[in-house]
Amino acid sequence: MNNPLFYAKILLFGEYGIIEDSQGLTLPYSYYKGSLKFSDLDSDFILKSNSSLKKYTEYLETLELPSEFLLDVERLKNDIDKGLYFDSNIPQGYGVGSSGALVAAVFSKYAIKKFEPETISKDELKELKKIFGLLESYFHGKSSGIDPLICFMNLPILIENKESVDKVNIPAEEVGKGAIFLIDSGMVGETGPMVQIFFEKMKTEGFRKTLKEEFIHYNNACIHAFLKKEMNPFFRNLKSLSIWAYEHFKPMIPESLYKAWKKGLDTNAYYLKLCGSGGGGYILGFTKDYEKADEMLSGFQKEVIYRF
Known part of the structure; x- marks a missing residue:
């Protein structure tokens, strides 16, 4: 070509x-x-x-x-x-x-x-x-x-x-109820300022400790479970990861998605996480039942990127 x-x-x-x-x-x-x-x-x-x-x-x-x-x-x-x-x-x-x-x-x-x-x-x-x-x-x-x-x-x-x-090989897609999807926050994110906020947070010992002991633990566990297609431990660690981000990465979460992020955690219908540095752009969504999540997130523009 x-x-x-x-x-x-x-x-x-x-x-x-x-x-x-x-x-x-x-x-x-x-x-x-x-x-x-x-x-x-x-x-x-x-x-x-x-x-x-x-x-x-x-x-x-x-x-x-x-x-x-x-x-x-x-x-x-x-x-x-x-x-x-x-x-x-x-x-x-x-x-x-x-x-x-x-x-x-x-x-x-x-x-x-x-x-x-x-x-x-x-x-x-x-x-x-x-x-x-x-x-x-x-x-x-x-x-x-x-x-x-x-x-x-x-x-x-x-x-x-x-x-x-x-x-690495990822599990083949299947026509199932579950999905990984993108949500458009409706605003552009700038990498530089978001990364700056992260490095400011890294100056505090408490944040460094929780990042290493909790965030990285949940993050790596999600990757291992996803690659092995073990969906129960995957979603269990994903919820912990989403809660952690909601508590510690709030400046990186677009304001338009605060409520939707919390709603997913409260109902367990879907879980959200940052896609890249955050601040705008896309947010990633994960659900076992996309139809239900789609309904609950009506009003947001979404794109499915993977089915299971």
Whole structure:
């Protein structure tokens, strides 16, 4: 394909925890996608994207990348002059990897050495994550490299710890009553300020203790149960995780969803959690009975991403 597609990503588990060495689980999400294309620069969107790529290239020129991961920046600059832009429907500020998909697309097209996702080793994944962290830092100040890695691989990825990631198989979808779904908070979230709030909280010993002893415990237990398809322990730990977030991540929960979050906990009809850094964008929902949850959350725009 001349214009390979790069899908959005969803961090199912691990928001904030991965900063402190928790596990994470992330999946590609094909509803949103982007692709590098050429055009006559005949619309505001295309002009803006082309101009953003130009600025991004100036940043890339300042990077000193290892020889194995070098980019052909000159070819990229020439292509930008010919009208290159990133054609994407991935919403920005929604926690689904808009900058990650762009970085993955640029790396895929302009990396001098070509990497095939199917044959990448675990060691190469680790190195690629570091490189993608450098490439994406332009957009967020500091990046773990996870988002572009997911978008590039287009496979579910298990974040084992800060250093190590691996490809993972998630249970096949089934046509059941249960679902994982996205709720649109109706507002854009900004990663920077939310992460700043988190680091402020980390300065207090009590918060650090509860994050390590409770949040990370529930988070990792959810991942293990989900991958083994053990739904009872999954939902038990998920409820604990949702309660913890309601108590400790309140600034990151969009105000429009406070009541709905609490309603899910009170009725056990569904449980909500952050999708990425929060503050806006999407929130993740989990339920054993989607029809019931859908009814209780009427008025919110929802998208089902996984059925069981």
